[in-house]
Amino acid sequence: MSILEIEDLKKVYEGGFEALKGVSLEIEEGEILALLGPNGAGKTTLISTICGITTSTSGDVHVGGFNIKDDYRAARSLIGLVPQEINLEPFETVWNTVRFSRGLFGKKRNDAYLETVLQKLSLWDKKDSRIMELSGGMKRRVLIAKALSHEPRVLFLDEPTAGVDVALRKDMWDTVAELKRDGVTIILTTHYIEEAEAIADRVGVINKGELLLLEEKASLMQRLGKKQMKVELQDAIQSLPESLSAYDLALEEGGSVLTYSYDTRSERTGITTLLSDLSAAGLVLKDLQTAQSSLEDIFVGLVEEGQS
Amino acid sequence: MNWTAITAIYKYEMARFFRTLTQSFISPVISTSLYFVVFGAAIGSRIEQVEGVSYGAFIVPGLIMLSIMTQGISNASFGIYFPKFIGTIYELLSAPVNFIEIVIGYVGAAATKSLFIGVVILATAGFFVDLEIQHPIAMIAFMVLTCTSFALFGFIIGIWAKNFEQLQLVPLLIVTPLVFLGGSFYSISMLPPFWQTVTLFNPVVYLISGFRWAFFGLADVPVGLSLVAIAGFTAVCLVAIWWIFKSGWRIRS
Ligand SMILES: Nc1ncnc2c1ncn2[C@@H]1O[C@H](COP(=O)(O)OP(=O)(O)O)[C@@H](O)[C@H]1O
Ligand SMILES: [Mg+2]
Numbered sequence: 253m254s255i256l257e258i259e260d261l262k263k264v265y266e267g268g269f270e271a272l273k274g275v276s277l278e279i280e281e282g283e284i285l286a287l288l289g290p291n292g293a294g295k296t297t298l299i300s301t302i303c304g305i306t307t308s309t310s311g312d313v314h315v316g317g318f319n320i321k322d323d324y325r326a327a328r329s330l331i332g333l334v335p336q337e338i339n340l341e342p343f344e345t346v347w348n349t350v351r352f353s354r355g356l357f358g359k360k361r362n363d364a365y366l367e368t369v370l371q372k373l374s375l376w377d378k379k380d381s382r383i384m385e386l387s388g389g390m391k392r393r394v395l396i397a398k399a400l401s402h403e404p405r406v407l408f409l410d411e412p413t414a415g416v417d418v419a420l421r422k423d424m425w426d427t428v429a430e431l432k433r434d435g436v437t438i439i440l441t442t443h444y445i446e447e448a449e450a451i452a453d454r455v456g457v458i459n460k461g462e463l464l465l466l467e468e469k470a471s472l473m474q475r476l477g478k479k480q481m482k483v484e485l486q487d488a489i490q491s492l493p494e495s496l497s498a499y500d501l502a503l504e505e506g507g508s509v510l511t512y513s514y515d516t517r518s519e520r521t522g523i524t525t526l527l528s529d530l531s532a533a534g535l536v537l538k539d540l541q542t543a544q545s546s547l548e549d550i551f552v553g554l555v556e557e558g559q560s
Numbered sequence: 561m562n563w564t565a566i567t568a569i570y571k572y573e574m575a576r577f578f579r580t581l582t583q584s585f586i587s588p589v590i591s592t593s594l595y596f597v598v599f600g601a602a603i604g605s606r607i608e609q610v611e612g613v614s615y616g617a618f619i620v621p622g623l624i625m626l627s628i629m630t631q632g633i634s635n636a637s638f639g640i641y642f643p644k645f646i647g648t649i650y651e652l653l654s655a656p657v658n659f660i661e662i663v664i665g666y667v668g669a670a671a672t673k674s675l676f677i678g679v680v681i682l683a684t685a686g687f688f689v690d691l692e693i694q695h696p697i698a699m700i701a702f703m704v705l706t707c708t709s710f711a712l713f714g715f716i717i718g719i720w721a722k723n724f725e726q727l728q729l730v731p732l733l734i735v736t737p738l739v740f741l742g743g744s745f746y747s748i749s750m751l752p753p754f755w756q757t758v759t760l761f762n763p764v765v766y767l768i769s770g771f772r773w774a775f776f777g778l779a780d781v782p783v784g785l786s787l788v789a790i791a792g793f794t795a796v797c798l799v800a801i802w803w804i805f806k807s808g809w810r811i812r813s
Contacts, residue, residue: 265813266813303650303653303654304654304812305653305654305812306812306813307808307812307813325562325656326656327656328654328655328656329656331654333650333651333654335647335650337647339646339647339648339650339651340646340648341642341646341648342646348572348575351568352568352569352571352572353651354568355564355567355568355569355571356565356568356569356651356652356655357565357655357656358562358564358565358655358656358657359564360564398651
């Protein structure tokens with residue numbers, strides 16, 4: 253059984269805006285799923301609907317087998333939510349805030365457990381500080397501590413690194429990796445492709461309320477592994493010489509540019525032999541450049557498909 | 561019932577109150593003393609007795625009611641408005657709690673705070689005038705019911721309010737005038753007949769009258785009516801809150 257099952261989930265906001273147009277998704281226990289999508293794609297709406305902050309218009313969601321409407325207590329007990337905005341009470345101490353969260357979720361007081369959570373998030377020595385005295389990165393970690401305070405099995409992280417500098421982003425990725433080691437299922441949203449690439453097991457691409465793609469990151473990376481080399485020729489040619497037909501070559505820009513696609517992961521890229529075959533065929537090189545097709549390219553392609 | 565959650569909300573709200581305990585304690589003491597100086601000394605020297613009770617003692621129930629009504633509303637409305645305002649409401653909405661538990665936690669804390677203030681005012685008043693309480697159990701019951709029902713009402717205002725102005729609006733424009741015109745500082749029988757009739761449309765009159773009866777055994781309206789009024793007001797608030805949570809009005813989009 254999947255820990256999270258979403259079936260044809262739709263959300264129409266008051267005023268008629270359709271923010272989710274029938275999203276279906278299954279998430280296995282222990283995996284990290286990255287939901288990638290531009291601003292306004294519906295990522296927060298999806299999370300808010302699962303967590304009970306907004307109501308769905310139609311469709312079903314089960315968390316750990318419990319329906320989020322009929323069995324909301326059991327379902328919500330399994331969920332920890334780290335919201336996109338830093339919503340914290342500035343005058344409260346870290347410790348009180350975290351303890352409140354645990355109690356609110358109906359869990360018996362357990363200071364030892366909360367201590368390990370705060371230790372893990374490097375917040376233990378700040379436990380008596382008031383929230384407003386903390387840096388932005390620490391506040392974000394307080395939100396995570398609150399979400400973990402009631403020992404959830406599924407953790408939602410809504411854009412955990414939006415507006416965060418590079419060093420802190422790396423820290424966050426380490427934190428996520430550690431949580432995964434502890435067996436927590438993690439669903440995170442992001443609009444940074446590198447982020448999905450760095451930490452996810454699977455990647456879902458969402459735009460305009462629709463899930464456009466859901467794929468193992470590894471197989472996605474296979475596609476991403478493709479690289480292109482553009483060879484600019486001194487003189488344009490009409491057609492490819494016979495001797496180069498074995499290569500995956502395309503003639504572009506009126507015959508003045510040769511594009512060669514290859515796999516960076518394969519043992520041999522074939523670049524060396526291609527270059528020598530090019531000069532053997534009498535072609536003179538003017539310039540040469542390589543480019544990696546990134547998740548961004550795939551993403552842009554998908555989004556454009558979605559729009560047309 | 562998720563009592564752990566209720567306790568968590570209640571304690572968290574009370575902690576905010578205890579952090580500012582001195583302030584919570586001193587301001588009612590000072591304002592009560594001022595009322596005694598102004599009303600008791602200035603007016604009391606002209607009106608010596610109202611229906612056999614010294615004027616100073618006569619205003620005590622009204623003074624307490626005035627405070628617990630306004631405090632109940634402001635505590636509860638702020639208590640639930642604040643999480644909406646700073647965004648921490650997401651946690652309440654995503655927690656495995658139902659609306660009854662949320663209401664018990666927030667309204668219970670707000671009512672406790674205003675009850676505390678009511679007791680402080682009663683004690684302060686005891687320094688200025690001799691107080692006898694003829695029906696102590698009824699007195700406590702009226703006080704607890706008033707604190708609770710006005711905290712419920714405040715909770716509704718806190719959910720309804722979209723900004724701080726609106727939060728202040730209802731207490732300022734409706735509740736304070738009703739309380740001042742509800743016989744806090746005078747007996748209805750002192751008014752001209754026409755205004756006596758008009759006053760009977762003010763629900764606060766019934767609460768103050770009942771509360772004053774608990775102290776001195778005198779009432780402007782029958783005690784039974786006072787009880788019906790406060791029970792009715794509580795019921796209306798409860799139904800409104802039930803509807804708010806059922807429909808998600810101004811809480812869940
Ligand atoms: N409460 C709301 N009422 C109406 N429309 C909303 C509301 N919340 C979000 N939306 C709209 O729904 C769309 C998806 O928003 P959101 O889920 O926040 O996207 P994301 O998190 O992917 O940036 C946006 O177009 C947004 O304007
Ligand atoms: Mg968002």
